[in-house]
Amino acid sequence: AQSVAQPEDQVNVAEGNPLTVKCTYSVSGNPYLFWYVQYPNRGLQFLLKYITGDNLVKGSYGFEAEFNKSQTSFHLKKPSALVSDSALYFCAVRALLGGSGSARQLTFGSGTQLTVLP
Amino acid sequence: SQTIHQWPATLVQPVGSPLSLECTVEGTSNPNLYWYRQAAGRGLQLLFYSVGIGQISSEVPQNLSASRPQDRQFILSSKKLLLSDSGFYLCAWIGEKLFFGSGTQLSVL
Numbered sequence: 013a014q015s016v017a018q019p020e021d022q023v024n025v026a027e028g029n030p031l032t033v034k035c036t037y038s039v040s041g042n043p044y045l046f047w048y049v050q051y052p053n054r055g056l057q058f059l060l061k062y063i064t065g066d067n068l069v070k071g072s073y074g075f076e077a078e079f080n081k082s083q084t085s086f087h088l089k090k091p092s093a094l095v096s097d098s099a100l101y102f103c104a105v106r107a108l109l110g111g112s113g114s115a116r117q118l119t120f121g122s123g124t125q126l127t128v129l130p
Numbered sequence: 131s132q133t134i135h136q137w138p139a140t141l142v143q144p145v146g147s148p149l150s151l152e153c154t155v156e157g158t159s160n161p162n163l164y165w166y167r168q169a170a171g172r173g174l175q176l177l178f179y180s181v182g183i184g185q186i187s188s189e190v191p192q193n194l195s196a197s198r199p200q201d202r203q204f205i206l207s208s209k210k211l212l213l214s215d216s217g218f219y220l221c222a223w224i225g226e227k228l229f230f231g232s233g234t235q236l237s238v239l
Contacts, residue, residue: 046228054232054233055220055230055231055232055233056220056230056233058228102173102174106224106228117164117176117179117224118164118174118222118224118228119176120166120173120174121173122173123173
């Protein structure tokens with residue numbers, strides 16, 4: 013079964029500093045990896061995805077993520093954090109659901125609360 | 131265009147009352163549809179998925195049920211809500227692309 017780990021519940025960073033939100037995964041076959049952001053009482057917003065190709069993926073709002081196959085990681089990064097980046101971030105992996113043939117699901121990490129301090 | 135709609139956005143219900151959350155999609159046929167729950171602002175747990183009309187699979191045992199009465203409609207229900215059913219519920223359409231509903235914040239009092 014697939015799994016996603018976000019080892020940090022909380023990440024604090026000063027505005028203007030670089031930020032990293034960590035994610036590691038476990039999946040059979042090639043991974044489809046995603047990052048989503050959630051603001052309070054809101055749905056999920058897509059940031060970026062890795063399907064194939066370049067290991068460095070660029071996404072929305074200046075975020076990027078680096079796919080590292082040997083370390084099974086997909087850490088989210090931003091060179092200069094903004095206070096408005098403060099939110100809950102989810103890493104997810106897409107894989108087949110067992111026994112259903114065509115159905116796929118997203119398995120989410122437990123989330124990392126990012127706080128950018130002014 | 132392809133879209134997903136989920137309603138209501140917020141809901142406050144007393145313990146023991148019924149529940150019905152609705153999710154519909156547009157711009158596709160025979161979508162794979164999913165219900166997730168997020169408790170206390172943390173991780174998302176898959177509750178149900180459906181690969182077609184009348185086909186429902188449950189990932190975890192609980193007080194909730196799901197139905198797929200039409201190809202593009204997916205409903206989450208309960209006959210009697212529990213306090214522990216409080217949370218944020220998300221409908222999703224997962225295929226070659228991924229679409230999420232805007233979510234329903236359910237508070238059971």
